[in-house]
Each structure stands twice: as structure tokens, then as C-alpha cells.
Amino acid sequence: MYDWGISAAQTTIMTAVFPIFFVSYAGADLDGTKASETWGVANTVGAVLIAILAPLLGAVADYRAAKKRFLTLFMILGVGATMAMFFIGQGQILLASVLFVLTLAGATGSMTFYEALLPHIAREDEIDRVSTAGYAFGYVGGGLLLALNLLWIQKPDLFGLPSGEGLSAEAASLPARLAFVSVGVWWLLFSLPILRRVPEPPRTLESDERTGESALRVAFTRLGETLRELRGYKQAFLMMLAFTIYNDGIQTIIKMASVYGTEIGIGQGDLITAILLVQFIGIPCAFAFGAIAGRIGAKRSVFIGLAVYTGICIFAYTMTTAREFYILAVLVGLVQGGTQALSRSMFATLIPKHKSGEFFGFFSVFEKFGGILGPLVFAVVINRFESSQLAILSVIVFFVVGALLLTRVDVEEGERVARAAEANVRTVA
Numbered sequence: 001m002y003d004w005g006i007s008a009a010q011t012t013i014m015t016a017v018f019p020i021f022f023v024s025y026a027g028a029d030l031d032g033t034k035a036s037e038t039w040g041v042a043n044t045v046g047a048v049l050i051a052i053l054a055p056l057l058g059a060v061a062d063y064r065a066a067k068k069r070f071l072t073l074f075m076i077l078g079v080g081a082t083m084a085m086f087f088i089g090q091g092q093i094l095l096a097s098v099l100f101v102l103t104l105a106g107a108t109g110s111m112t113f114y115e116a117l118l119p120h121i122a123r124e125d126e127i128d129r130v131s132t133a134g135y136a137f138g139y140v141g142g143g144l145l146l147a148l149n150l151l152w153i154q155k156p157d158l159f160g161l162p163s164g165e166g167l168s169a170e171a172a173s174l175p176a177r178l179a180f181v182s183v184g185v186w187w188l189l190f191s192l193p194i195l196r197r198v199p200e201p202p203r204t205l206e207s208d209e210r211t212g213e214s215a216l217r218v219a220f221t222r223l224g225e226t227l228r229e230l231r232g233y234k235q236a237f238l239m240m241l242a243f244t245i246y247n248d249g250i251q252t253i254i255k256m257a258s259v260y261g262t263e264i265g266i267g268q269g270d271l272i273t274a275i276l277l278v279q280f281i282g283i284p285c286a287f288a289f290g291a292i293a294g295r296i297g298a299k300r301s302v303f304i305g306l307a308v309y310t311g312i313c314i315f316a317y318t319m320t321t322a323r324e325f326y327i328l329a330v331l332v333g334l335v336q337g338g339t340q341a342l343s344r345s346m347f348a349t350l351i352p353k354h355k356s357g358e359f360f361g362f363f364s365v366f367e368k369f370g371g372i373l374g375p376l377v378f379a380v381v382i383n384r385f386e387s388s389q390l391a392i393l394s395v396i397v398f399f400v401v402g403a404l405l406l407t408r409v410d411v412e413e414g415e416r417v418a419r420a421a422e423a424n425v426r427t428v429a
Helices: 002-016 018-026 032-064 067-087 093-116 127-154 174-189 192-197 215-229 234-263 268-296 298-318 322-349 353-369 373-385 388-394 396-406 411-422
Strands: 203-206 425-428
Touching: 002 018, 002 067, 002 093, 002 127, 002 174, 002 268, 018 032, 018 093, 018 174, 032 067, 032 093, 032 353, 067 093, 067 174, 067 192, 067 353, 093 353, 127 174, 127 268, 127 322, 234 268, 234 298, 234 322, 234 353, 234 396, 234 411, 268 298, 268 322, 298 322, 298 388, 298 396, 322 353, 322 411, 353 411, 373 388, 388 396
Parallel strands: none
Antiparallel strands: 203 425
């Protein structure tokens, strides 16, 4: 249910509504290029902030048994910042940037600790199914609220909101600003089950740690040890590296699909419909990936997803019509949630449970790097060859290289090492 709640922030705030609001309303005093540049800076600042904090806070959470506490704090930060977006006025791009950075930090930070709970609440034989179910519920929750938000933004008169010609900028923006409030309420409401029903994993200590030591000191010590011990957790490190690369391709398709569609003449209405289509196609397909992983394993299932993504790039190279864009959306919906969910669950099996917060902190850092290089390569190819078709084709490289690295991951060996490390800890009250 936390996936259900937070996915509204990912769809309405990060993908569909707020980016347009940011450029056209908050950045109304700037030309389009400058506003878009500011949007890029805000995304980067939020990502870097979490990349710095996530591993350290993850180590503190492991030592103090505070995963749920940190999840709650980051959730409250994100919910508060999202609801405060209602008060953004026309031209207030600085306020919009700050609130977006805080929302991004709250969402990404809380997901770090949410994902760190995964190996504690699911048995090894069900962890893939639980992870993919989370993604499926996220598609439902994010898709439902986004559909409602888009309905009252496009048909405000149906909800008694200001509509028609001659509206002030503030009145015209009211439906979008109310959408931001609804995201905050939705996020908070569906956070209650995990806060009320999921227990905090017990506090554990390494054999050479004492209960009276400073949490911050232990956190730095643990981080240093983990960096040195990465050779010992070779399979987990290879998994992070492979995921970073192929996730770069996935994030590039997510970020550039609308831009690419617009360039080849796909209308805004078709683009928005396609976004919703990905959400709802992803629901049964995420569940299906969990079932497939139960039969052939998570690693082989991820390979299927990467193969389909390669086909998506080839199909997009020849795409020219809205009908073909819808087909593309269906193909993305088939594999997007399942590929990412199984990557998450596979990584969870390769790490010791008592360091799950710390390791998922590092996983979050690697995930943030995924999505930086892909759009850069996309832009460089366009600049060099003046062809978006070649640019979308170049994304295949990330899926191929990521898949090759994934072949080097020995899941059984990684699980053996992780379970052996768990034997060297003790539970404390």
C-alpha cells in the first residue's frame, strides 16, 4: 500500500502534471529554455542530496532499528512539501524548485527505507512475488489518482472549479494546485498500513559492536567496512552495477518518450493517454512477472524484460503514428514494473538482512546514477547526427551492456555469502 500511495507523487508530481505547471506557470517570467534548465537543476539537486544522505542514514537505521522512523520522517517531508505546492504563485519558480527538491528528497528517501524492509517481511521463496505485487499496486494507485487529476484539470466545470475564458492565472491554475494537495493526502493516507501494521525489524549488532556506541560513529564505521567488504559481496556489487546501466536505459525511455513523441508529431492528448495506458497495462504484467520469476527465477525474468526493451527501441526507431505510440506504451507497460521490481527483490536476496538499510542506501545512489548518462547520450547523438531515431536506437547499448554484466551475477553464491554474514550478528532489545 505504500507503493500505492507514493506512486501518486511519481505520476502526478514527477511525470505528468507538475513539470508542465513548473514551466508554464511557476516559470512564466522566464523563457521556455531557462525554465526547463531550472527544472533539470532541481532534479539534479534532489538526486544528489539523497545520494549523499541515503547510505549514511541507512547505516544509522540499521544500527538503531529505525527504518520505519526514517521512512516516516521522509514521508512527512515529502507530503508536506507536496501539499505546500498549492501556495505556489505565478512566476515563483524559486519556491516551486525548493518544494520540488523537498518532495523528491522525501519520496526517494522514504523509498530507501521502505525497500530496506523487503528482506525482513518476505521469505526468500516469496520475495519476488511481494516486490512485483508492490509495483503492481503502485501502478493502480498512481494511475487512479493521475486519471482523476487529469479529469478535473481538463474538465474543471464538472467539479465546480473555475473554467472558461477570462480567468486569472491564479484561478486557471487552481485545478493543478488542488491536484498537488490530493497527492499529499493520498500519499499520507496509504502510508498508514505500513506505519500501523508492519513491525520494525529487530536491532542487530555485528559481533564486535557494543550497544552504547554513538549511532553516527557506528554508521561511518559500517559504511567504511561495507566499502572495503564490497569484494566480499561481489554478487551484490555486480547486481548494483548491472542495474545502474540497464536502468539508465529504462529511465531514458521514461524521460524522453514524451519529448520524442512530440517531435514526431504525436498530440498532447495521445501522449497523456499513453502515460495512463502504461500505468494500467503494468498492473497485471507486474503480477505476471512475479509468477514467471517463481517458475524460472528472477534473473532470467529480468533478461526477458531487457530483451523486450531492446525490441522497444527498434520499434520506436520506425514509429511515425499515434497508433504506433500506443503500441509502444503497451510494450513498455508489459515489462517496466516487472523488470524494476525483480531487480529490487534479487538485490534484496544478495545482501545480509542486518545491513539492508545501508545496502539499499547504496542501491539508491546507484539508482540515481542510472538515468544520467542515457539522456546525455541521447542528446549527444541528436546533436551529432541530427536524428532522434538514431538517438532512441542508441539506448539499446545500455540494455546490452547491463545484460552482459547481469550474466556475471551468481545469485546462488551471493545468497550463500549473505546468509553466512547474517550468522555473525546478534539481536538486541
